[in-house]
Amino acid sequence: MNSGIDLEMSFTQGVQNLGLSHELAHLLWIPLPMLLVLVSAVIGVLVTVWLERKISAAAQQRIGPEYAGALGILQPMADGLKLLVKEDIIPARADNVLFTVGPILVLVPVILSWLIVPFGQNLLISNVGIGIFLWIALSSIQPIGLLMSGYSSNNKYSLLGGLRAAAQSISYEIPLALAVLAIVMMSNSLSTVDIVEQQNTAGFLSWNIWRQPVGFIIFWICALAECERLPFDLPEAEEELVAGYQTEYAGMKFALFYLAGYINLVLSALLVSVLYLGGWGFPISIDWFSSLIGLSIDNPLVQIFAASLGIVMTILKAYLLVFLAILLRWTTPRVRIDQLLDLGWKFLLPISLVNLLVTASLKLAFPMTFGG
Amino acid sequence: MLGFLEKVTDYTKEAFDAAKYLIEGLSVTFDHMRRRPVTVQYPYEKLIPSERYRGRIHYEFDKCIACEVCVRVCPINLPVVDWVMNKETKKKELRNYSIDFGACIFCGNCVEYCPTNCLSMTEEYELAAFDRHSLNYDNVALGRLPTSVTSDPSVRPLKELAYLPKGVMDPHELPANKKRAGKLPSQIIKEIQKENTQDELNNNSEDIFPNKINSNN
Numbered sequence: 001m002n003s004g005i006d007l008e009m010s011f012t013q014g015v016q017n018l019g020l021s022h023e024l025a026h027l028l029w030i031p032l033p034m035l036l037v038l039v040s041a042v043i044g045v046l047v048t049v050w051l052e053r054k055i056s057a058a059a060q061q062r063i064g065p066e067y068a069g070a071l072g073i074l075q076p077m078a079d080g081l082k083l084l085v086k087e088d089i090i091p092a093r094a095d096n097v098l099f100t101v102g103p104i105l106v107l108v109p110v111i112l113s114w115l116i117v118p119f120g121q122n123l124l125i126s127n128v129g130i131g132i133f134l135w136i137a138l139s140s141i142q143p144i145g146l147l148m149s150g151y152s153s154n155n156k157y158s159l160l161g162g163l164r165a166a167a168q169s170i171s172y173e174i175p176l177a178l179a180v181l182a183i184v185m186m187s188n189s190l191s192t193v194d195i196v197e198q199q200n201t202a203g204f205l206s207w208n209i210w211r212q213p214v215g216f217i218i219f220w221i222c223a224l225a226e227c228e229r230l231p232f233d234l235p236e237a238e239e240e241l242v243a244g245y246q247t248e249y250a251g252m253k254f255a256l257f258y259l260a261g262y263i264n265l266v267l268s269a270l271l272v273s274v275l276y277l278g279g280w281g282f283p284i285s286i287d288w289f290s291s292l293i294g295l296s297i298d299n300p301l302v303q304i305f306a307a308s309l310g311i312v313m314t315i316l317k318a319y320l321l322v323f324l325a326i327l328l329r330w331t332t333p334r335v336r337i338d339q340l341l342d343l344g345w346k347f348l349l350p351i352s353l354v355n356l357l358v359t360a361s362l363k364l365a366f367p368m369t370f371g372g
Numbered sequence: 373m374l375g376f377l378e379k380v381t382d383y384t385k386e387a388f389d390a391a392k393y394l395i396e397g398l399s400v401t402f403d404h405m406r407r408r409p410v411t412v413q414y415p416y417e418k419l420i421p422s423e424r425y426r427g428r429i430h431y432e433f434d435k436c437i438a439c440e441v442c443v444r445v446c447p448i449n450l451p452v453v454d455w456v457m458n459k460e461t462k463k464k465e466l467r468n469y470s471i472d473f474g475a476c477i478f479c480g481n482c483v484e485y486c487p488t489n490c491l492s493m494t495e496e497y498e499l500a501a502f503d504r505h506s507l508n509y510d511n512v513a514l515g516r517l518p519t520s521v522t523s524d525p526s527v528r529p530l531k532e533l534a535y536l537p538k539g540v541m542d543p544h545e546l547p548a549n550k551k552r553a554g555k556l557p558s559q560i561i562k563e564i565q566k567e568n569t570q571d572e573l574n575n576n577s578e579d580i581f582p583n584k585i586n587s588n589n
Contacts, residue, residue: 055405057409058404058405059401059404059405060404061404061407061408061409061410061411062409062411063409063411063413327398327401327402328398330401331394331397331398331400331401332394332397347387
């Protein structure tokens with residue numbers, strides 16, 4: 001297996017050629033992918049917000065944003081700008097510190113999780129060995145922030161919303177982790193890069209979705225619940241709780257929640273595509289394709305083509321899932337809190353346990369197909 | 373043991389049914405995405421209000437006899453009729469008349485009962501104001517006629533759903549020279565009159581139909 005394009009190596013080598021030490025070159029390199037991922041995450045959010053508004057409008061036979069830029073493309077920017085210059089209000093008897101820390105604690109773990117999202121062989125910030133486990137660990141920090149902001153707002157709706165958010169996140173984390181565990185078991189690695197690589201041996205036929213259809217559904221349901229998207233948006237159910245834990249927030253602090261919600265959605269979609277839909281893999285194997293044209297896989301042209309195709313494929317798959325999430329939003333009614341916990345504990349948990357056991361036994365029985 | 377298995381099969385069946393209904397629902401929303409928008413782009417396009425639309429009230433000062441019937445039939449006695457008795461002519465002399473549209477519910481009772489038809493309802497509905505006191509219209513403001521949607525060059529008038537031809541849902545792509553579904557009110561009146569005259573010829577009874585229709589030719 002070739003290693004593909006390694007931008008870090010070429011960058012450090014280039015800087016070293018200028019006469020700088022290896023450590024300095026590495027230090028110069030570190031902020032670049034971070035900045036790139038931060039920017040791409042924010043752009044991803046802007047695109048998602050625009051898509052959400054446009055697709056929602058289409059599903060309801062409306063037009064949607066139209067005047068801010070061509071087809072309203074600049075509408076999310078306008079929204080963000082509005083929130084940026086809005087007055088930052090802290091309610092009179094709220095806890096100042098917790099009220100401010102809450103949204104930060106919600107946003108930071110979500111952005112941090114982008115660390116492990118691969119867009120190509122070496123196109124990720126860090127190929128940490130515990131990869132997907134890191135994401136699960138980080139995502140369990142989020143409910144603390146939600147509870148914090150709900151409790152510190154000194155508002156009954158906020159408190160109820162925060163409590164619901166915590167209950168929901170905690171109960172859906174378990175089936176989510178179990179679904180991921182089945183994948184990890186099959187690919188013998190927690191690293192996202194290994195998980196994708198192991199899926200890209202024979203085009204789309206080797207994607208995990210065929211071997212883990214149940215896990216895919218469990219993961220998607222749990223991801224929606226973790227993102228607090230309909231049908232699981234009870235923490236901010238506007239008909240009952242005004243806006244849940246966000247009720248007292250305005251201006252930039254509200255924008256942080258907004259941003260966290262959408263980054264989380266894009267991140268979940270990306271992770272579904274990484275774990276189940278072959279990540280950066282093209283439905284047809286690139287190796288086979290390049291041999292068909294008669295070019296070596298190590299040819300720089302093929303390499304660049306493969307890398308850009310990988311990025312496009314990852315984003316395409318992720319946005320197809322975002323589209324599905326938006327469509328689901330206008331299809332499904334909101335579940336009640338008891339139905340939510342019922343689904344989490346009495347349906348998804350046993351099913352995911354059975355799924356894990358079946359995967360384990362299949363792995364023992366057919367080590368060839370299930371990664372023995 | 374068998375009972376347990378039955379439960380399990382029921383449960384799985386329910387889960388599959390739920391998935392089936394979810395997919396059905398998704399297909400409905402997906403289908404809606406290819407349909408054209410039905411919304412009216414308000415400040416640029418406006419719906420033509422129907423004939424009997426109850427909008428802002430129009431008032432003709434010269435016709436008014438200051439009888440205050442409008443005040444008596446109003447649910448909240450809203451119209452203010454300011455008149456004085458002229459001792460010499462022994463007649464009421466009207467000085468001011470006003471209606472506060474911040475409180476009016478546009479029930480149309482005053483219009484209905486006005487003996488001299490000096491009150492009428494217009495098709496004006498854009499009554500937004502920065503100050504609620506500016507909604508208190510005096511006789512000058514009440515005497516203004518609203519701009520018709522059809523005559524405003526900056527507005528594209530659109531027909532309401534009930535005025536579209538049969539089978540057409542979108543007023544934007546209205547086929548020319550196609551009439552609305554059903555009959556026009558004038559056609560209905562004409563038909564009734566026709567029947568009426570036939571009945572008169574048949575049995576000379578006049579009190580089957582109210583006089584209003586008879587006199588409306």
